Amino acid sequence: MIRRRRLLATTAALAAPAVLRAQTVRKLTFYYPVAVGGALTAIVDGLCSAYQKETGVTVEAVYAGDYSQTLIKTTTAIRGGGGPHFAVLLAAEMHSLQDQDILVSLDEIGLDQDGRKWLDGFYPAFLANSHAEGKTWSVPFQRSTAIFYYNKAAFSEAGLDPDKFPTTWSALADTATKLVKRDPKGDVTRWGIKMASDLGNAQWTFGALANQAEQPLMNEAGTEVYFNRPKTIEAMTFWRDLASRYHATPDGMSSWPQLSPDFLSGNTAIIQHTTGNLANVRDKATFPFGVAGLAGKNSPHTVVGGGNLYFFKNASPEERQASLKFARWVSAPERAAEWSIRTGYIATSPAAYDTPALRDFIAKVPEANVARTFLPVATGELSVHENQRVYKVLTDNIQGCLTGAKTPAQAMADAQTEADRILRPFKRT
Numbered sequence: 542m543i544r545r546r547r548l549l550a551t552t553a554a555l556a557a558p559a560v561l562r563a564q565t566v567r568k569l570t571f572y573y574p575v576a577v578g579g580a581l582t583a584i585v586d587g588l589c590s591a592y593q594k595e596t597g598v599t600v601e602a603v604y605a606g607d608y609s610q611t612l613i614k615t616t617t618a619i620r621g622g623g624g625p626h627f628a629v630l631l632a633a634e635m636h637s638l639q640d641q642d643i644l645v646s647l648d649e650i651g652l653d654q655d656g657r658k659w660l661d662g663f664y665p666a667f668l669a670n671s672h673a674e675g676k677t678w679s680v681p682f683q684r685s686t687a688i689f690y691y692n693k694a695a696f697s698e699a700g701l702d703p704d705k706f707p708t709t710w711s712a713l714a715d716t717a718t719k720l721v722k723r724d725p726k727g728d729v730t731r732w733g734i735k736m737a738s739d740l741g742n743a744q745w746t747f748g749a750l751a752n753q754a755e756q757p758l759m760n761e762a763g764t765e766v767y768f769n770r771p772k773t774i775e776a777m778t779f780w781r782d783l784a785s786r787y788h789a790t791p792d793g794m795s796s797w798p799q800l801s802p803d804f805l806s807g808n809t810a811i812i813q814h815t816t817g818n819l820a821n822v823r824d825k826a827t828f829p830f831g832v833a834g835l836a837g838k839n840s841p842h843t844v845v846g847g848g849n850l851y852f853f854k855n856a857s858p859e860e861r862q863a864s865l866k867f868a869r870w871v872s873a874p875e876r877a878a879e880w881s882i883r884t885g886y887i888a889t890s891p892a893a894y895d896t897p898a899l900r901d902f903i904a905k906v907p908e909a910n911v912a913r914t915f916l917p918v919a920t921g922e923l924s925v926h927e928n929q930r931v932y933k934v935l936t937d938n939i940q941g942c943l944t945g946a947k948t949p950a951q952a953m954a955d956a957q958t959e960a961d962r963i964l965r966p967f968k969r970t
Contacts, residue, residue, distance in 0.1 A: 566863035568599040572628040574611040574848060575604050584883050588871060600867055608848065609741045609929070619643050619855050626856040627864040629848040632670040633924035635678050636763035638851060640926055645854050646676040650861045659869055662890045666845050669921040673762075679849035680868045681889040683880070685816040686843045686912045686919050687749045689836075693829040695720055695731065695810040706833035710753070710779050713836040717789035720810040733789035734811040735804075736780070737797040738943055743936040744923045746813060749844040750776035752920040753837035763925040764967045768935065769957035775838070777949035781942050793944050815846060816912040819885025823906070832908040834915040843912075845919045847886065878902075887912050925960075926967040934959045 575581055582604055589600040605611040608631050618624030630638070638644050652660070660668075660677060667681035693703035699719045707713040717733030724730050736746045751758050756772035759765060767773060783790045800812045805825050813835065822830060834841040850868045852861055870876070874892040878899035881888035893899055894913070903910045925931050935956050942952035 570601045570625045572605045572615050572625045573602045574608045626860050627852045632849040633922040636926045637928035645852050646678050648676045650865050666916045679851045682850045683886045684847040688912050689833045691811045691831050710838050714787045718787045732809040735795045735809045736813040738794045739796040740936045742797040743939045744932045748923050753842040758923045766960045768953045774953050817886045832911045842918045843915050927963050931960050
């Protein structure tokens with residue numbers, strides 16, 4: 542009889558919904574990248590605290606540096622037999638994470654009808670880097686597009702309309718040139734434009750430029766890149782021309798961490814940055830500023846970016862379920878709206894924009910809605926197997942071009958040759 546009761550109890554537990562079984566998990570750990578300025582850690586801690594009060598489950602956020610550092614720390618910890626239950630990593634890292642065989646898909650964790658409906662509620666552009674092999678491998682979380690921040694006071698000073706941002710490359714180059722300011726000695730005191738070319742960020746800048754020339758950088762399977770295509774070379778040429786031809790940006794490299802300080806100090810009039818920097822700029826700018834979509838060769842085009850929530854095989858089935866439950870909780874429309882308001886990241890679902898909080902916020906801060914309107918002309922970020930190695934190859938050649946060591950055509954040809962070598966093992970015959 543006792544054995545029968547135990548058997549019935551076990552059977553009932555197994556028959557219970559997976560989400561309910563996950564309630565037995567009392568603590569989860571996830572790694573989170575701090576990649577832009579602002580009080581992101583306090584916001585994330587607040588979400589974790591609210592979740593603990595509501596569910597009794599403690600979610601500990603470990604702040605692991607920028608995206609690259611977080612990726613390294615995550616994979617190293619997992620290989621060592623520990624590591625987080627889930628992490629926020631670049632959406633573009635899906636193929637590379639699959640290569641390491643550490644991911645578990647949402648399909649394997651288990652999605653019921655409500656779970657499928659929840660996934661269908663995200664913007665399709667933000668799921669572009671989540672699908673492979675017929676499965677879903679990550680959940681959109683802190684997503685962005687590349688946008689321009691521009692100093693309206695500088696525009697007015699240069700005789701430009703501060704409410705009319707250029708939409709084509711030629712107009713952007715002309716505008717950026719006029720925004721350059723020099724002292725009586727001829728030294729530049731304000732640059733027209735700056736875009737990041739440092740490792741970990743150059744590929745995002747370049748992905749936007751390639752899309753502006755209407756050239757994809759890779760295939761969907763992540764096994765091929767198109768660095769040496771004519772339109773890709775054209776994109777590289779325009780980037781180089783901003784310095785060598787128009788003298789609107791410094792020769793050589795500009796680093797991501799320096800873009801915001803340079804903009805806020807008045808050192809540069811336009812920066813290409815993430816929507817996730819909006820709250821930081823709003824808090825610290827001492828001048829009127831605007832937000833605009835990226836200009837293109839003929840019309841505006843941009844690139845999506847940011848991080849997704851990934852789940853790992855090292856977690857137990859119950860921990861995976863508990864992690865997925867947190868993902869569903871944190872991406873609910875009301876919390877996605879709050880996240881967007883407080884950080885500047887794009888809310889990941891249309892439903893979030895129907896919440897009273899986000900509707901009211903956009904009415905007061907229309908800049909917060911600019912990036913979302915460019916999702917239809919956004920492309921996915923460069924995402925291939927051996928992602929970091931390919932990023933390094935591309936970045937080295939971009940920098941070689943920007944410093945004048947290589948022509949745009951030679952830089953892209955060299956990047957193509959080396960990337961082909963790296964990706965050869967992943968091509969199916």
